[in-house]
Amino acid sequence: MGEKVKKIVKTIRVDLDKCNGCRGCEIACSAYHATPKYSAMNPSRSRIRVVMDQFNDEYVPIRATDYAKAGCDGRRIYTIKGKQYSECSFCGTICPTREMFFDPDSGLPLQCDLCADEKEPLCTQACPQGCLTYVEMEVEEEDKEEVKMDEMELGMKALLDKFGVQKVADTFNRIAQKG
Amino acid sequence: MRYAEAGYNLEVDLSTGNIERVETDPKLMETHLGGQGVNAKIIWDRVKPDTKPFSEDNLLIFGAGLLHATPVVGCNRTSVNTINPMTGIFGHSCMGGHFGPELKHAGYDRIIIRGRAPKLVYLYIHNERVEIRDASHLAGKGPGETTSLVREELNEPFAQVACIGLAGENKVLTASVEHGYSSASRGPGPIMGDKRLKAIVVRGTKDINIAHPQELFELCLRMKKWINDSNGCGDWMAVDEDDSFHHNNFAWGYSRTRIKNYWSEELQDRWTHWKYDNMDRQAGCYNCPKGCINVISWPGTKRFGYKCYGKDTYHMAAFKELDYTYGMLGQCLDWGVDSYSTPQAISLGIELYDSGVLTDQDIPNFPTDPGERVKFLLEKIVHREGIGDILANGSWWASRMIPGAESFEHNTVKKMEQLPIKLGKLNPAYYLMIATGEKMAITQIEGSFPQDPIRDPVKRKEFVDNWDAAPYQKFKDMFMNWEKRDQISIEDTCALTDWNEAMHYIDDSTGLCGFVSSFRGQFGGQVAYSFNNVPELITLATGMEMDKEGLWEICRRNRDLVRCINNRLGMRRVDDDPPKDHWAVRDPELEEKLLDAYYDFRGWTKDAVPTKAELHRVGLDYVADELIQLGILDPNEGTPAQEAAKAEEQKSGGC
Structure with a gap:
């Protein structure tokens, strides 16, 4: 058992009720991660996508978190406040069952790095509506070397x-x- | 390298099934920007004046704005242009949402559709892959169902869909094109139906190059926050529940009845509950932080979204309350009808029945309750059944098709329904805007100069001191000296009309939304976009040098071109005429003076055609040549002032 240590965990908190579907997060993310920087502002290159179905009033920004070479069995349907969501709507996995979080040209995976060089990720900076907020949480967990x-x-x-x-x-x- | 533009048009011929990706002339961006500006140029070049709106030769163009798919905030309105079958002239139409930016990312600045498909089809675009596909399974379906079905069958959850409902399929002239909770009214709906094009599905994954990307991005990020926090942008009706303005001042029924003290606190409280107790969210459009679209789940109906005055028109036609409109809008969205013109065509029908012009033979089983009557006629219109087949052509045409009905029709300009506004004394600026505008809705013409003066001199000065959107000092001086609404010089009236219109021409060509730009400045003056910053944004996005004067020149060119398209289709001074009863007290002498002065100001002849000199000035010599050849323009004719001087000279025998 490793020793417990205090760590700062960075994450993005999502308040679904505040998303108005503008997709500014997608634009900002793709701009920041383009090479050279800002050379593309193209939602399909974004590492955060708003899974959106206006007629179902579904607006879920999800960011690419993990990579998986195969899809999962997750095809559950959740009903929240009378609205149906597929399990995929909340899943950040870069998986082959959907055309999301893959660079449209190279086909290579695109993963969120929380804009490591910035004081705050670009997507939260581009969300004055307050749907996406950047949080740093102090947690206590086992001290193991994380290989990312x-x-x-x-x-x-x-x-x-x-x-x-x-x-x-x-x-x-x-x-x-x-x- | 092309900046801000994709550099290609998509040409689709639905008759032959031919699809072409055509590189565009980069010069068009310099002369017309994009959006409606370039669409107008294409319509001038390719739709000949004898083309009937419902013919294979009429074009339907979905044009992305020049600044779509750049980080410019609130820039998402797609211009949809055609020859409008209701008016017979250039149809001005636009919709918010996500369509234009997606189209640019697919590699096209616009889709130009001609011909007519042999059966109902939809167009599928994924970058270079473009297909015309069978849509028989989508017939009669509303935008919600159509959107999910095509996304599913194409496995394109991120595709953007613009489509028509049953009204468009049935070529109802007040039908609109629907895209999410946005819609494009005033022409394209019935034309899309005539072309048997149910939907356009577009998905794009390509980049758009930007000349100065970092500067533009950083500027836009700052602007986004500013727009989000600003009370001067967006639809204030989304947040202000006091809607006494429309209910106390606009006319009810068939634009006849004003109820001056309608609004009350008790009513506002009740309506506010209806709204917020049933509201899912306030949604926005592509890259805009505002939530102008109220998304409502009303019991017993499909979920719908509306903005602004769209919540009032049905219950005001039926003398009902907000719950009545809420009960209607889900169905209206599903059928795809414009909520501005349709209720007026319906209420004309009711008035004709009450007056005995239409009888039980014309409308069998007509209910007695006005609310039921509106629903009854709407259903007939959408299905083009019985009397609905006539009312589906809008109130102007219906009144000419029903014997004895013509004298009842009273609220159209250039054959199209106007907002139901009936006022007292003539307002010179509004006279000019309503009479001469060709966008068929005052909200698409007014908007930068405030509607009313500020009486208190201290507050007036404060307003002017903070009025960053005013392009020139002369507008500030005008406002400082303005004390009574109808007391404003003819010269000033012309100048403010020009400014108001020019801002809309900026929006229609760049893709900006009027709620952050052209329409919103009149209320509070604190709007995001104006002549003072749009040139910089254009330069950063395109690399093209631009300043205030240069931008104004492009607006003038685009304005003249739309006028010339309409002149070629037969429009003249006599058509520049507001509804007769818009004001109870008219001033024919002043009105003629205003028209003369405005035509002078614009460089148009006394008969409202741009002069040869004016067209030369804006680089439209080829347009002048054709108008001269067609006998529409006399090459020697000048503006009214020049003509008057000439006549004077002839009278005195010259010297």
Whole structure:
């Protein structure tokens, strides 16, 4: 058992009732993460998406949190205040069952990093309505070293999942040899 | 590299099924910006004056604004233009929501639709992939069902959908195009129906290049917060429950009856409960923090969204209360009818029945309760059944089709219903705007200069000192010297009409919403966008040099072009005429003077056609040439003032 230590956990709190469906969070996220920065302001590259169905009054901003190479069995339907939501509406997993959180050109996963270099993530900065708020919570938990994949590792993992180790290795070697 | 624009149009011929992606001329952005500006240019070039609205040759254009898909806040209104079958002239129409930005991300600045499909179809666009697909299973379905069905069958949960309901399919002239809780009225609904195009489904994942992205992004992030916090932006009717203005001042029924002391605290309290007890949320449009759309779940009806005065029109037509309208709007949205013009066509029908012009033979089983009557006629109109088949053409046409009905029709301009406003003394500025505007709704013409003077000189000065939206000092001086509503010089009236209109022409070409721009400034002056900052935004987005004067010049060009399209379709001075009873006290002499002065100001002839010199000035020589060739414009004719001077000179024999 590891020792318990105090940690600051950063997260984004979502108040669904305050979302007006403007999708400013998507614009800001994609702008910040574009290379070069601000070179694209394109919701389909965003790491936060508003899952939206106006006629069902459904507005759920979800951010890409984890990567999974396969979909889950989660197809539950939840009814909240008389409105039906699919389980996917609240799920931040980057999974192959939906076309969300994948770069539209490369097909590689896009993961939320809470805009690590900023004092506050861009999506919360772009949400004066107060649906998204940035919070830092102090929690006490076991001290274990967290290994978090960086963007390249995540992309590599997705390629390995898609094409298999051998094919990726062959391709890598071929390209590397060409210099 | 193209900035702010996608650089391509999507050309769709529904008759042949031909689809083309056509690169556009970058110069058009410099001359017309985008949105309605460029749409008008295309309609001038390609829709010949003998084209009937309901013909394969009429175009239906969904145009994204120049600043769509940039971070500019509150920029999301899509211009939908065609020849409006009700008026027979250029149809001005636009809708909020998410459609235009999505279209830009799909790689197109606009969709140009011509022809007519052999059966009901919908158009599916995902970037370069474009398909015309069967829509027979969507026939008769409302926007809610249509949207979810197409999203599901295409596996496109993020696609944006614009569609028509049953009214559009049946070519009801007051039908609108529906997109979420936004809609485009005044023309495109019935044209979409005529083309047998049920829906357009668009999904885009491509980038739009921006000339100075970081500066624009940072500026917009600041503006977003400002707009969110500002009381000077958005629809104040979403938050202010005192709606005495419309109920005490606008006319009820068939725009005949004013109930001056209608509003009361007790009523406001009751209505406020109806609203908030049944409200799901106040929703917004793409990249706008405001919540102008009230989303209501009313027992027994489909969920609906409305904004502004849209909540009043049905119960005011039926002499009922808000709960009546709430009971109607879900169905109206589902059928896809415009809530401004439709209730007036209905209430004309009721008046004709009460007057004996229509009888039980014309309307069998007509109920007695006015609320039931409105519902009864609405259903007939949407299905084009019986008398509904006539009323579906709007009140102007219906009154000409029903023997003995013409003298009853009293509230149209250029054949289209106007807001039910009946006032006392002529208001010069409103006379000019209602008479000469071609957008067929005063809310699309008025908006920057306040409607009324501020009596208290201290408060007036305070207003002027904080009035950042005023483009020039002359407007501040005008306002400082303005004390009584109808006492304003002709010269000033022309200038403020021009400013009001120009702001709308900015919005229609850039895609900005009137609630953060053209319409909202008149109430409080603290609006987000004006001639003082839009040029900078255009420069940052497009890289094109722009200043106040340059922007005004483009507005003038776009304004002249719309006028010329309509001149070519037969419109003249005689059509620049408000409803006869809009004001009880008219002043024909002053009205003629106002028109003359305004035409002078605009560089239009006495018969309301832009002069050759004016068209040369705005770079529309090719338009002048055609108008001259068609005999619509005399190349030697000047403005009324020049003509008067010429006549004077001839009288004196010259010197």
